[in-house]
Amino acid sequence: xxxxxxxxxxxxxxxxxxxxNNPLLRTxxxxxxxxxxxxxxxxxxxxxxxxDLRNLGASIRKRALSKLPDLLEQMEVKLRENGIRVHWAxxxxxxxxxxxxxxxxxxxxxxxxxxxxxxxETELNAFLEQEGxxxxxxxxxxxxxxxxxxxxxxxxxxxxHKTKEDIAxxxxxxxxxxxxxxxxxxxxxxxxxxxxxxxHGADIGxxxxxxxxxxxxxxxxxxxxxxxxxxxxxxxxxxxxxxxxKVIEYLDDLPPLLTLLTNSATGQPIxxxxxxxxxxxxxxxxxxxxxxxxxxxxxRTIPYADQEMRQTxxxxxxxxxxxxxxxxxxxxxHAYGTTYPGPIGSILSPHLLGLEETKDxxxxxxxxxxxxxxxxxxxxxxxxxxRLRHEGIRKLKKGEEAVIRGHGTKYxxxxxAAWLSWSKLYSxxxxxxxxxxxxxxxxxLTPSKMKGWTDFRTSPKPSKKSLHxxxxxxxxxxxxxxx
Amino acid sequence: MSELFVNAMGDNNQQPTPSLQKKRAxxxxxxxxxxxxxxxVDLLQPEAGLDAIKLLERExxxxxxxxxxxxxxxxxxxxGYDDEARGVARLQMNIMPEDWPVVILSGSCGGMMxxxxxxxxxxxxxxxxxxxxxxxxxxxxxxxxxxxxxxxxDKGKPxxxxxxxxxxxxxxxxxxxxxxxxxxxxxxxTRITQDHEFECCGFGGSFCVRYPDISGxxxxxxxKAISDTxxxxxxxxxFGCLMNINGAFEFQEKEMRGTHLASYLWERIGGDDL
Numbered sequence: 001x002x003x004x005x006x007x008x009x010x011x012x013x014x015x016x017x018x019x020x021n022n023p024l025l026r027t028x029x030x031x032x033x034x035x036x037x038x039x040x041x042x043x044x045x046x047x048x049x050x051x052d053l054r055n056l057g058a059s060i061r062k063r064a065l066s067k068l069p070d071l072l073e074q075m076e077v078k079l080r081e082n083g084i085r086v087h088w089a090x091x092x093x094x095x096x097x098x099x100x101x102x103x104x105x106x107x108x109x110x111x112x113x114x115x116x117x118x119x120x121e122t123e124l125n126a127f128l129e130q131e132g133x134x135x136x137x138x139x140x141x142x143x144x145x146x147x148x149x150x151x152x153x154x155x156x157x158x159x160x161h162k163t164k165e166d167i168a169x170x171x172x173x174x175x176x177x178x179x180x181x182x183x184x185x186x187x188x189x190x191x192x193x194x195x196x197x198x199x200h201g202a203d204i205g206x207x208x209x210x211x212x213x214x215x216x217x218x219x220x221x222x223x224x225x226x227x228x229x230x231x232x233x234x235x236x237x238x239x240x241x242x243x244x245x246k247v248i249e250y251l252d253d254l255p256p257l258l259t260l261l262t263n264s265a266t267g268q269p270i271x272x273x274x275x276x277x278x279x280x281x282x283x284x285x286x287x288x289x290x291x292x293x294x295x296x297x298x299x300r301t302i303p304y305a306d307q308e309m310r311q312t313x314x315x316x317x318x319x320x321x322x323x324x325x326x327x328x329x330x331x332x333x334h335a336y337g338t339t340y341p342g343p344i345g346s347i348l349s350p351h352l353l354g355l356e357e358t359k360d361x362x363x364x365x366x367x368x369x370x371x372x373x374x375x376x377x378x379x380x381x382x383x384x385x386x387r388l389r390h391e392g393i394r395k396l397k398k399g400e401e402a403v404i405r406g407h408g409t410k411y412x413x414x415x416x417a418a419w420l421s422w423s424k425l426y427s428x429x430x431x432x433x434x435x436x437x438x439x440x441x442x443x444x445l446t447p448s449k450m451k452g453w454t455d456f457r458t459s460p461k462p463s464k465k466s467l468h469x470x471x472x473x474x475x476x477x478x479x480x481x482x483x
Numbered sequence: 484m485s486e487l488f489v490n491a492m493g494d495n496n497q498q499p500t501p502s503l504q505k506k507r508a509x510x511x512x513x514x515x516x517x518x519x520x521x522x523x524v525d526l527l528q529p530e531a532g533l534d535a536i537k538l539l540e541r542e543x544x545x546x547x548x549x550x551x552x553x554x555x556x557x558x559x560x561x562x563g564y565d566d567e568a569r570g571v572a573r574l575q576m577n578i579m580p581e582d583w584p585v586v587i588l589s590g591s592c593g594g595m596m597x598x599x600x601x602x603x604x605x606x607x608x609x610x611x612x613x614x615x616x617x618x619x620x621x622x623x624x625x626x627x628x629x630x631x632x633x634x635x636x637d638k639g640k641p642x643x644x645x646x647x648x649x650x651x652x653x654x655x656x657x658x659x660x661x662x663x664x665x666x667x668x669x670x671x672x673t674r675i676t677q678d679h680e681f682e683c684c685g686f687g688g689s690f691c692v693r694y695p696d697i698s699g700x701x702x703x704x705x706x707k708a709i710s711d712t713x714x715x716x717x718x719x720x721x722f723g724c725l726m727n728i729n730g731a732f733e734f735q736e737k738e739m740r741g742t743h744l745a746s747y748l749w750e751r752i753g754g755d756d757l
Contacts, residue, residue, distance in 0.1 A: 026700075327701075330697060366683045366698075368682075370682070386561060389562060390565055419564040423570045423571055426571040429551035453730070457731045458730050463528065465529060470530070470533045
């Protein structure tokens with residue numbers, strides 16, 4: 001789908017129109033999300049156990065965040081003791097520059113990449129290409145997207161919007177010695193052969209991180225394809241890149257979070273590979289000669305400063321919220337126009353990008369709660385969406401500091417006035433009584449067209465009498481005894 | 484779907500249906516209750532409110548209908564207009580002062596009062612009042628099952644019913660089970676489950692007019708899932724969802740119209756013939 005119009009050129013509504021009206025995309029996402037939901041629920045058959053585990057997961061993440069500055073400091077000391085070099089980046093540009101400096105220092109031309117959503121966030125590939133370095137994605141989904149010049153539509157299954165046929169055509173066009181086939185195993189083998197060559201020639205490997213353990217200075221990376229293991233062991237240099245919020249306090253905190261992550265994400269009890277990276281190569285053992293960790297802020301300290309919004313950072317990126325979201329299921333990930341789509345994206349992206357850029361995201365939800373019901377670390381996503389709506393239409397009080405960039409960006413006098421009148425009407429029994437009376441008396445005048453609503457439904461028609469009137473009449477019939 | 488990634492993961496299992504669980508404490512049978520009709524029932528489906536009153540009275544409960552009631556405040560609250568929501572919410576708390584249960588004809592408005600009033604008034608003078616009030620709020624089916632232990636005597640003809648439970652009924656109030664329990668206790672009624680029964684119908688308050696195409700896609704799928712059950716009737720204890728679903732049924736020129744559960748129960752026990 002490389003013919004797709006770049007998301008940034010379209011408004012949210014235009015992207016919605018484009019993707020909602022793509023029947024293949026709709027069917028594919030529905031089927032894929034159904035599959036992932038079934039996988040997850042097949043693993044969590046004992047509800048009490050699941051709720052206990054979620055409580056534990058939430059408490060581990062809350063504890064880590066409550067000590068975040070200390071834990072980051074402690075972790076940095078440990079990592080350095082272990083021989084891992086730590087770099088801090090406030091912005092995506094700084095993070096990219098750090099990676100470039102490391103690569104240039106080693107005279108690297110090709111970088112092999114494991115899956116890293118943070119490198120998507122910083123648009124690292126485009127930056128490196130400009131600087132003459134060739135990044136090659138080694139995660140199968142990311143590899144497909146790189147060939148197709150496309151972007152992830154899901155944070156765990158980045159190429160979930162691609163059909164088998166899309167991929168067959170793509171490989172036929174781009175890979176040597178790959179003929180058109182719809183045999184999935186053959187397609188994977190073809191890509192693996194190509195990637196194997198790159199692994200052998202690459203001098204630097206870049207990956208994301210799932211968890212960082214402050215106690216031991218360990219970087220934890222889970223994956224199913226082995227590309228993460230390769231990218232962190234074959235090249236001479238390994239660069240890990242992640243957000244500052246991924247730190248946990250103790251090694252003992254890890255097992256429950258891993259259980260929650262893999263079962264929530266793909267219904268797997270454990271991933272095929274669990275990489276725990278604690279140092280560069282020691283003596284003559286294998287492994288990279290250098291390990292670097294790039295820690296990115298990029299706006300994460302903004303929600304951190306607010307107790308309620310801070311819960312956004314509890315996320316362990318399992319994507320269960322998108323798999324269960326009725327809006328995401330119908331749109332797919334690209335309509336959101338952000339690196340992180342779906343419910344978690346709608347509460348995280350406004351902090352990373354500001355509310356002006358993302359003003360539709362908090363509103364484009366029914367607040368149905370399917371996301372928070374499955375969130376393994378109990379992020380109250382609907383509450384946070386509502387809070388962002390509130391911050392989007394609120395004017396700051398005197399001397400008050402904004403809790404988010406683009407605060408008040410959705411404020412309009414018209415809408416404020418409308419809600420004020422609404423509030424007056426429903427706060428006054430007398431006003432409401434006359435409103436209800438005219439609505440029922442003049443029910444024939446109810447407009448048959450109502451913007452948006454009547455594209456799919458008939459307009460609701462008031463009853464002949466309100467419940468208030470019916471009750472009064474009924475009490476009269478009863479003889480007024482119970483008035 | 485990108486089968487490359489999911490092929491290897493094995494077969495699916497269905498989630499088991501949970502048994503009837505109480506997730507909050509319930510009072511003993513009260514002498515009286517407040518009936519909270521909700522703004523949508525008031526103007527669009529008032530018969531449901533009246534049927535609920537008659538049904539409760541038949542069970543020997545005195546029902547007070549506070550005449551000054553308007554709306555729970557949810558539309559403003561979910562749109563982020565907290566001050567405006569508080570003004571409306573304050574009125575509802577003040578007009579039902581007795582220590583009686585507030586029985587509410589919607590899981591969604593129930594969720595607003597039971598879950599969100601305490602948050603809305605946190606740090607405000609009414610904080611304690613809101614907490615006490617929230618504790619008294621029970622959704623209609625929840626009250627019938629858990630407080631009254633209600634067992635309807637079914638006098639209707641055999642039929643099949645699809646039940647729609649609202650997202651708030653399921654996820655905020657845990658009362659989807661009590662809707663099911665009431666339908667299941669009707670001896671001649673068979674409840675039929677729908678495809679994606681736990682999925683939102685796409686109403687979402689102002690969502691349905693702000694993002695009409697997404698909402699439309701959702702309600703169209705819901706209508707199809709309900710139709711595909713082949714059930715004779717659709718029943719729900721949430722009129723917001725029913726307004727959405729019924730509007731889509733009518734738009735598509737289909738016969739089916741959902742009935743509020745209060746009216747359906749009243750009909751099944753032959754309430755008007757007594």
